[in-house]
Amino acid sequence: MMVLLKYIIVILAGLAIGEALSQTRNHTKTDVNPINLLDKFHQNDYKLEFERIEMVYVKKQYIKRFDFVTFKYNRTTAVINATCEPRIDLGYEHDLVLQTYKLASNEYRLFPIRFQVNFCEAFNKNVIGLQGFKRCGNFTGCPLSKNKAMTVCNWSPDASRFPPHIPNGRYMIEAQGLFRTTELFVARLYATVYRPIVV
Numbered sequence: 001m002m003v004l005l006k007y008i009i010v011i012l013a014g015l016a017i018g019e020a021l022s023q024t025r026n027h028t029k030t031d032v033n034p035i036n037l038l039d040k041f042h043q044n045d046y047k048l049e050f051e052r053i054e055m056v057y058v059k060k061q062y063i064k065r066f067d068f069v070t071f072k073y074n075r076t077t078a079v080i081n082a083t084c085e086p087r088i089d090l091g092y093e094h095d096l097v098l099q100t101y102k103l104a105s106n107e108y109r110l111f112p113i114r115f116q117v118n119f120c121e122a123f124n125k126n127v128i129g130l131q132g133f134k135r136c137g138n139f140t141g142c143p144l145s146k147n148k149a150m151t152v153c154n155w156s157p158d159a160s161r162f163p164p165h166i167p168n169g170r171y172m173i174e175a176q177g178l179f180r181t182t183e184l185f186v187a188r189l190y191a192t193v194y195r196p197i198v199v
């Protein structure tokens, strides 16, 4: 019963985010911004084992370089170092379209969480712990300027800032980076959701 209830909550959360997204696509002033949902997420129901971020491709005409290194920070935590240098002024107009996939039968399959967020707003509101970028490296926030390299180090997503009731499993979040409607890059983040067994 409890499990069923949790799945229903997950589906509802997915629908709420989907609804927020579809309203975001409709460019009217009455838009529901998914950030207003995302920045409220707090959970301590599950843990997140961050595995890595992989760059699928970068459009070199817009981004001079965007490098990631994932490494073990200690026995349990993986972190990334990243350097990004845009060739154009992105200002505050950098959006991310995020699609979640869940591993099932050795294949990542669509999981019903998809939304588009403005990166600068997400950073300001600490979505998934993005404020942690400020702890190491020289990234301080937007605007994102042309020919200005930004570095982030020892960062990993903050599980407590993720939506509650996500089922255990391995996930991949595909992020498409946009400047207005122009695609800049596609990256993938891999992580496992688990609940430690209480003995």
Ligand SMILES: *[C@@H]1O[C@H](CO)[C@@H](O)[C@H](O)[C@H]1NC(C)=O
Residues within 6 Å of the ligand: 026, 027, 028, 030
């Ligand atoms: C956008 O939303 C407004 C207000 O909800 C609605 O009146 C309008 O028909 C929508 N437009 C599209 C293209 O869906």
Ligand SMILES: *[C@@H]1O[C@H](CO)[C@@H](O)[C@H](O)[C@H]1NC(C)=O
Residues within 6 Å of the ligand: 073, 074, 075, 076, 077
């Ligand atoms: C690993 O580092 C993270 C981040 O500083 C910390 O929260 C965690 O407790 C550490 N784990 C171990 C096993 O030291």
Ligand SMILES: *[C@@H]1O[C@H](CO)[C@@H](O)[C@H](O)[C@H]1NC(C)=O
Residues within 6 Å of the ligand: 138, 148, 149, 150, 151
């Ligand atoms: C950030 O650090 C990188 C690498 O050290 C450097 O190339 C870049 O100029 C720095 N950016 C700023 C804004 O200080």
Ligand SMILES: *[C@@H]1O[C@H](CO)[C@@H](O)[C@H](O)[C@H]1NC(C)=O
Residues within 6 Å of the ligand: 069, 071, 081, 153, 154
């Ligand atoms: C990550 O960045 C930190 C700070 O610049 C540096 O000390 C460390 O060696 C880097 N680690 C890797 C694996 O590149």
